[in-house]
Amino acid sequence: TQSTRPQRLLGAVQKNATRGDPRSVVQAIDQFCRQKEWAMNVGDEKGCILDSVVSEVNPATVLELGTYCGYSTVRIASRLPPHAKLITLEFNPDFAVVARQVIAWAGVEDKVHLVEGASGDWIPKMTEQFGVKTFDLVFLDHWKDRYLPDTKLMEECGLLRKGSILLADNVICPGTPDYLEYVRSSARYESQYFKSHLEYTKVEDGLEKSVFLG
Numbered sequence: 001t002q003s004t005r006p007q008r009l010l011g012a013v014q015k016n017a018t019r020g021d022p023r024s025v026v027q028a029i030d031q032f033c034r035q036k037e038w039a040m041n042v043g044d045e046k047g048c049i050l051d052s053v054v055s056e057v058n059p060a061t062v063l064e065l066g067t068y069c070g071y072s073t074v075r076i077a078s079r080l081p082p083h084a085k086l087i088t089l090e091f092n093p094d095f096a097v098v099a100r101q102v103i104a105w106a107g108v109e110d111k112v113h114l115v116e117g118a119s120g121d122w123i124p125k126m127t128e129q130f131g132v133k134t135f136d137l138v139f140l141d142h143w144k145d146r147y148l149p150d151t152k153l154m155e156e157c158g159l160l161r162k163g164s165i166l167l168a169d170n171v172i173c174p175g176t177p178d179y180l181e182y183v184r185s186s187a188r189y190e191s192q193y194f195k196s197h198l199e200y201t202k203v204e205d206g207l208e209k210s211v212f213l214g
């Protein structure tokens with residue numbers, strides 16, 4: 001039977017990366033995506049912007065919406081302070097199976113809790129299921145038409161506090177126009193656009209960083 005692209009990406013990690021070395025896992029995936037097959041990881045260029053935001057925020061609690069193969073999960077988790085927690089949500093069970101193995105290969109599984117399901121179902125359950133009061137950082141990288149409804153849902157569930165940071169991938173390509181309009185026009189957010197490119201291409205894309213003002 002045919003392998004899937006995530007399975008081939010995992011094979012490249014297991015072949016080329018060193019167990020317990022997150023940087024080598026990130027490098028192996030970027031090499032695979034540049035030389036073999038494009039895949040929708042945040043990638044090396046936007047990944048550096050993600051790294052700098054994580055280091056600046058130094059979050060104790062992180063929510064990632066959209067795990068895919070765990071590339072950004074590994075980038076974030078490897079930069080978290082001790083005892084910090086990253087909850088990552090993946091809807092597609094085939095992606096989740098691969099992501100768990102990529103996260104384990106990188107040796108960051110102690111900082112990561114991968115949950116399978118839909119954001120609309122899980123966001124209201126975060127506090128009761130994981131004891132999380134608020135998130136210091138949220139990385140949005142799931143269905144682009146869910147960024148806005150899920151942001152409003154996180155506000156309603158009290159999961160954002162004054163100073164919580166939302167970092168959104170793909171605000172240009174594929175694009176999240178309603179989300180961008182909301183965070184840029186709402187008095188409750190201070191937004192900043194980081195211009196970059198769609199992973200592994202010359203097409204414009206970028207990350208939008210939005211601070212919740214309470």
Ligand SMILES: O=C(NCCCCCn1ccc2cnccc21)c1cc(-c2ccc(F)cc2)cc(O)c1O
Nearest residue numbers: 040065066089090091117118119141142143173174
């Ligand atoms: O679609 C993208 N990502 C989302 C994948 C599905 C997420 C499903 N999912 C996960 C958690 C979760 C929780 N609740 C509900 C649903 C949930 C994506 C696409 C492109 C892209 C593709 C083709 C092209 F030509 C140009 C760009 C680039 C990216 O960087 C992307 O991120």
Ligand SMILES: [Mg+2]
Nearest residue numbers: 042141169170
């Ligand atoms: Mg993305």
